[in-house]
Amino acid sequence: MNKKFEEIVSLCKRRGFVYPTSEIYGGIASSYDYGPLGVQLLKNIKDLWWKEFIEKRADMVGIDSQIILHPKTWEASGHVGGFDELVVEDIVTNKRYRVDHLIENFIEKHKGFQELVVEDLTREEMAKFIVENKLKSPDGNTFSQPKKFDLLMRTSIGVLEGGKDDVYLRGETAQGIFSNFKNILDSTRVVLPFGVGQIGKSFRNEVTLGQFVFRTFEFEQAEIEYFFDPEKSNWEELLNAWKENMKNFVVNTLGVNEENTRWRKHTDKERSHYSKETFDLDYKFPFGWKELWGVAYRTNYDLNQHIKYSGAKLQYTDPYTSEKIVPHVIEPAVGVNRMFFMVLDNAYTVEETRVVLKLSPKLAPYKIAVFPLVSNKEEITKKAKQVFELLSDKYNTYWDDRGNIGKRYKYQDEIGTPYCITIDYDTLETGEVTVRDRDTMLQKKILIKNLDSYCKEQLM
Ligand code: GAP
Numbered sequence: 323m324n325k326k327f328e329e330i331v332s333l334c335k336r337r338g339f340v341y342p343t344s345e346i347y348g349g350i351a352s353s354y355d356y357g358p359l360g361v362q363l364l365k366n367i368k369d370l371w372w373k374e375f376i377e378k379r380a381d382m383v384g385i386d387s388q389i390i391l392h393p394k395t396w397e398a399s400g401h402v403g404g405f406d407e408l409v410v411e412d413i414v415t416n417k418r419y420r421v422d423h424l425i426e427n428f429i430e431k432h433k434g435f436q437e438l439v440v441e442d443l444t445r446e447e448m449a450k451f452i453v454e455n456k457l458k459s460p461d462g463n464t465f466s467q468p469k470k471f472d473l474l475m476r477t478s479i480g481v482l483e484g485g486k487d488d489v490y491l492r493g494e495t496a497q498g499i500f501s502n503f504k505n506i507l508d509s510t511r512v513v514l515p516f517g518v519g520q521i522g523k524s525f526r527n528e529v530t531l532g533q534f535v536f537r538t539f540e541f542e543q544a545e546i547e548y549f550f551d552p553e554k555s556n557w558e559e560l561l562n563a564w565k566e567n568m569k570n571f572v573v574n575t576l577g578v579n580e581e582n583t584r585w586r587k588h589t590d591k592e593r594s595h596y597s598k599e600t601f602d603l604d605y606k607f608p609f610g611w612k613e614l615w616g617v618a619y620r621t622n623y624d625l626n627q628h629i630k631y632s633g634a635k636l637q638y639t640d641p642y643t644s645e646k647i648v649p650h651v652i653e654p655a656v657g658v659n660r661m662f663f664m665v666l667d668n669a670y671t672v673e674e675t676r677v678v679l680k681l682s683p684k685l686a687p688y689k690i691a692v693f694p695l696v697s698n699k700e701e702i703t704k705k706a707k708q709v710f711e712l713l714s715d716k717y718n719t720y721w722d723d724r725g726n727i728g729k730r731y732k733y734q735d736e737i738g739t740p741y742c743i744t745i746d747y748d749t750l751e752t753g754e755v756t757v758r759d760r761d762t763m764l765q766k767k768i769l770i771k772n773l774d775s776y777c778k779e780q781l782m
Contacts, residue, residue: 327608330663330670331534333677337737339363339666340535352531352538359737360662362687362718364542367661368521370575370684371544375519375567382517382546383510387498389523390489395497396474398631399624400595405473405493408445409529410452410465417459420529421448421468424457441592475525475539491525496653498522499547500624503636514638514649515550515560521658535659536607542658547620549638549649557619557650561599564617564654568603572614576661577682578668582606583614596623605664614664615656622648669738679738680761683781688739689717690777693730695746697723706745709755709770713743717777735760740781743773 323331334340338357342349356364376384396402408421422440425448429435432455443451449468451457459465475491492498499518506518521544528537535541550560565585573580588600597618605614625636625648637646669681683689690713694706703723713719720739722730727744734742742758749755754767757776768776 324608326667326670327534329672329677330608330666333670333679333736334360334666337733352528352533353540354535354538359687363665363681363685364658364662366685366687367576367665368542368544368658371571371656371658372519372521374571374575375517375544375546379517381512381515382519383506383512384519385499385502385506386520386522387495387502389492389525390477390479391492391497391501393489394631395501395628396490396493398627399497399500400627401474401490401493404595406470407473407529408448408468409471410468412459412461412463413466414463415459415461417461418471418529419459419465421445421452423530425451428455428457439589441589444591471527471529473526473528475527492523493526494524494655495520495522495543495545496547496624496655499545500628500636501632503549503625503628504634507638513641515548515555517546517548519544519546521545533609535663536609536612538659543655544658545655546653548652548654550652551638551640551647552650553647557598557652560652561601561617561619564652565601565603568615568617568654568656572603572605572661572664576665576668576685578605578664582668584611586611586613594618596620605660605667607663608667614660615654617652617654620651620653622650624651625649676732676735678735678760681738681740683740686738686740687718688720688734688737689741689781691720691722691730691734691739691742693727693742693744694723695727695744699747701750702745702747705749709743709745709773712770712774713777716774717781731758741777 337359339360341355341357343353343355344350372384376382409418410421411418425440429438452465452468457465474493477489477491478487479489480487499520506512521542523540524543525540528539530537548560548564569583572578572583582605584604586602586604593600598621600616600618602613603615604611628634629636636648638649639646665681665685669679671678671680692706692710692713694702696702710719710721720734731742740760744756746756753770755770755773756765757768758765
């Protein structure tokens, strides 16, 4: 772990953004709970996504499907039998490693492999590379033969029809959109091109551990299936428009430094079985450039597969010509937890005297903190409570009357609260409070009666 990565993980625990899951029992690898600050930050990211991509657009609707879908869904989608990673096991510790990640690390540390693109290697070539280059595990041991490792998580529920009770926790939210395609057509007035979005938990038996919330077994995805008629809309134009929307959300809505983002096109060999073209929007995470958000042209592969496996008529009938087609899709798919990690990394700032999270006010878990200067003066507490009530109606506001003001500021800086408001003896005389700006640390006197409009101006 590099220094910044370690510091962010430590701040997350210290200030209640992220806790290791089941810590009192020793924890579970790659599993994290979100604390009081983390849950609010996650919600803010999801709300912004939902507003921008669902609510603000006439061509988009949202759904919320189940985590456990009919198991045939995953046969149709190609996940059963085809959603796996090539892994090797350390023969002494039995720890598992993804072969592509081992090769990537090896190439970075050794000369002479600059031309090699791991994504282009076949599974046989990867297995050969491990043997020929005598790769060792981080514990210095040799590896077992490479084998396939299923990513889809299995579970069981009460007996389903036909005595089958094996089901899967969804590996992507997308399939709940495809399987509801007909319901959406029948119950709404959508016309092509239109999109369906969903935010929800997905599950994968990930092999690579130790990347904090970047890669976990259980995570949240925000996915869109944008349906269109390939005879009437140009897929490349749509894909480019979605690339622009994605970048705009990251840079302008979430306020992330554009220099730490880049596009990467998937090579022909790397692309998923269903995709004709895929781009990743990468972010420069503390451990290097990694995928944040993918956009794929999935053609009409999924709808056709569900037609084949279910027998349902998943066709769109043009309301003007009555022509029937199975629409194609562009799919922008992002991990909410990766966006969460990205915005923390982007905001984390170490200054001479303090650590400060320079989060955009739209993202900050708390927008304002209200402090009575002292906690033992009834009039000051009463006035401060009035200010709190005035603001908390509109903004998520933090109340703190504990300890000295310096410590209260330090706490708010570390959780990214844009403004701190202090009510003191002068307030009782003049009606003015002190407003401190998180980023500049400058303080301003503002009349209580002007506070609401001041905050609105600063925070909206
Ligand atoms: N429906 C397409 C799909 O699921 P994906 O690239 O496998 O594509 C989409 O996943 C996004 O979900 C990724 O770009 C990433 O942000 C997020 N994601 C995938 N696996 C994850 C994991 N184990 N932990 C956290 N986020 C993950």
